[in-house]
Structure formats: structure tokens, C-alpha cells
Amino acid sequence: MQNNFKLFFKYVSLNMLGMLGISFYILADTLFIAQALGPTGIAALNLSIPAFGIIHGFGLMLGLGGATRYKILLSQNKLDEAKRVYSQTFLFAVGMGILFMMIGLFGASPMARALGADAETFEMTAVYLRTILTFAPFFVLNNMLLAFVRNDGDPSLAMYGMVIGSVLNVVLDYIFIFPMQLGMFGASLATSVSPIVSLIILSIHFFTPGNQLKLSFQKIEGWLIRDVTYLGASAFINELSASVVMFSFNTIIFNLEGNNGLAAYGIIANISFVVLSLFAGIAQGAQPLLSESYGQKDLKGMKHVLVLSLLTTLVLSLSVYGGTAAFTEEIISVFNSENSAHIARMATSGLLIYFIGFVFAGMNTILTSYFGATDQPNRALLFSLLRGGLLIIPLAIVLSYFFGMNGVWSSYVLTEALIVMVIAFIINPNKRMKRKK
Secondary structure, three states, X not given: OHHHHHHHHHHHXXXXXXXXXXXXXXXXXXXXXXXHHHHHHXXXXXXXXXXXXXXXXXXXXXXXXXXXXXXXXHHOXXXXXXXXXXXXHHHHHHHHHHHHHHHHHHHHHHHHHHOOOOOOOHHHHXXXXXXXXXXXXXXXXXXXXXXXXXXXXXXXXHHHHHHHHHHHHHHHHHHHHOOOOOXXXXXXXXXXXXXXXXXXXXXXXXXXXXXXXXXXXXXXXXXXXXXXXXXXHHHHHHHHHHHHHHHHHHHHHXXXXXXXXXXXXXXXXXXXXXXXXXXXXXXXXXXXXXXXXXXXOOHHHHHHHHHHHHHHHHHHXXXXXXXXXXXXXXXXXXXXXXXXXXXXXXXXXXXXXXXXXXXXXXXXXHHHHHHHHOOOHHHHHHHHHHHHXXXXXXXXXXXXXXXXXXXXXXXXXXXXXXXXXXXXXXOOHHHHHHHHO
């Protein structure tokens, strides 16, 4: 038990630190854009995030799905099969990254219009999308390889890759946006450099004695890719759903409050991204331990990791809410470069209402990841879909009609709370393991 706790602390703390690094550069991106380009820049960034979420989610799907199957096979001493999973996943990731790149090169402008950019935000939105999509192969491969390196027993290197890439991104962000005056292109270019640096660092793993990731060029096997994508689909659905929800919120909020409303939501969405990334860090850090325990049919170990993960998210969510409530005005002033009283009022109520949902969202993130890590993709998919639009969008439409912006914020809290209750009602690890014996 003591050894499990040490491993949990090692994997989760390293992964949280890495995710904090990624969140830091996203937050820095937002701050620099807010200072240089004002509310219009924030609105354009907010409109672009859904497309970025799809690329990010696709890489996570391949990484977490492939690495989960890889870890389960390793724990069962099926090394050759595990190596095949890695090679197939890597090659498929390359192909899909190139497809995204082609979309960026030839379809960024139509995509910007489809995402809701108006005359004021169109140019910046299209520039951001074109740059991010052009570098999509690196984003997809980086997310995939991070998961495999972590599951191959090197969480420290995965953390270094995330943190160093993120720090360099922040430095380049500042240089490109301010001294070089590259505006939105500079922000998107700096973001696109981060996965390249991370990949260079991750490549060190291939020269270490413990490396078991051996790439071999082979024909893509449809059944294996289906298995990997299905097992990791909840991660993609989470990201895709977040993009769908953000697009829906953007539409609702724009109709209610215009670009000022989008700027207020941009503040909340970007801070939320940091917190949700930390939850994801806990879930992704716990995944190798859960998958290994599952492969060895160690029910006690699975329960221990699950309980530790839930307790960690609860402490984190309560701490975040307490800090937000204490420093609401200071947080908003950092983003509100034009000191708009109207934006400040909307953001204040948004932070205090929306962030209540973190208590439930953290638990849902852990539980959904638990299902995926223990080879229960059906449940993982179901709850990801419930979180990502099936409940929240109808609730947002209805509540915003009656309560305006406060209704939009409340829909997030209500959705996450309802899903926690549903998961708590059906989850039964003991029954699951008995069926597998």
C-alpha cells in the first residue's frame, strides 16, 4: 500500500506539473493577447479554441487509448503485441496529423466563418487557425508520445517535455507579440513551437536502457486502430465536447452580450482550462497505475488509486474556488486590459457561479478516465457524451432564456452535478472484476 502511494504521488505530481506547464503557456497566450489586441483578440482566440481542442483531443485519443492497451499488454508479459500497438498508433497519428495540416492550409478561412467569426474577429481567427492546423502533425504526435513514454515507465521525461516546451512557448509568445509585433500570428506560432520542443525532449527516451518502444513500419491494421481509438475515444469526446460546448456557449453569449460577453467568457474559459488541465493531469498520471493493476487483476490496487485520485481532485477544486472567491477582482483585472466595468461584472458572476462546477467536474474527469484505464470504454464514452453536450447545451439554452448570463454559468454546474450522481449510482468495481475472472 505504501509503495502504491509513492507511485501514485510520483506519477500524478509529475503529470500535474507537466499539465500546469501547458496551462501556463495557454494562460500566458491569453494574457499577452489581451494586453496587445484587447477584447477583440480574446474573442478571436476564444473562437479558435474549439478547432485546437479537436487536434489536441485526437492526439490524446491515440495516446491514451494506445498507451492504455500497451500498458495492459505489458503487465500481462505480452511484449510483442504491446510493441505492435505502439507502431500502429504512431503511424496512424502521422497520417491524421498530415490530414489536419492540409485542412489548415486550404480551409482556415471557411472554418473561421463556420466558428462564428464576424468582420471584427475574422482575420485574427483565420490566422490563428491556419497556423495551428499547419503544425497539427506535431501536436498529434506529441500528445500520443507523451502517453506512451509515461506508460513505458518514464513519467519524469514526459513532464520535462511538457514543461520545457511550455516555458519556451511563453518566452517566444512575448518576443513574437511585443518586440516583433507579430500579433495573432506570433501568438499562434509560439504555441506551435511547443510540441516540437517537447518531441525533441521525448526522443531521449528511445536511447535509454528501459525503452521498450520500438517503431517498425507495417501495414495499418484496422481492427487494432479501432481498438485503440475506441479505448481512447472518451479523451477525444471530452476535447471535442469541450469544443462543441464552447462553440454553443459562444453563440448563446454573443446573442446575449456580443463581443463583450465573449471577452468575459474568454476569461472564465481560459482559467477553467488551467484547472481542468490539472484534473486531467491527475487522471493521466493515475492511468498507468490503474491499467497495470487491471491487467494483473489487482482490485485492491485499483480501488486505492481511484480513492487517492478522487481525494486529490476534491482538495484541488475546493482550493481553486476559495482562491477565486478571495481574489476575484484581481484575477479579472489581469485580463480586462480596457478596464470595462461591464465585462468585469459579467466575469465576476461567471467566476463565482461557474467555478462551483469544478467540485463535480474533477470527480467526473477521474471516474471517466478510470473506466477507460480499466478497459471499460462503453462507460467512458457514455459519460463523456453526457458531459459534452447531451445535457449542458439544452440546459444552457433553457437557463439562459430565463436567467441570461447567470443561466449560462449555472448550466455547467448543474450538468456536472447530475453526472456525478449518475456515475455514483452505477459504478461497481467489484462486480466488474468478478465478470473478468
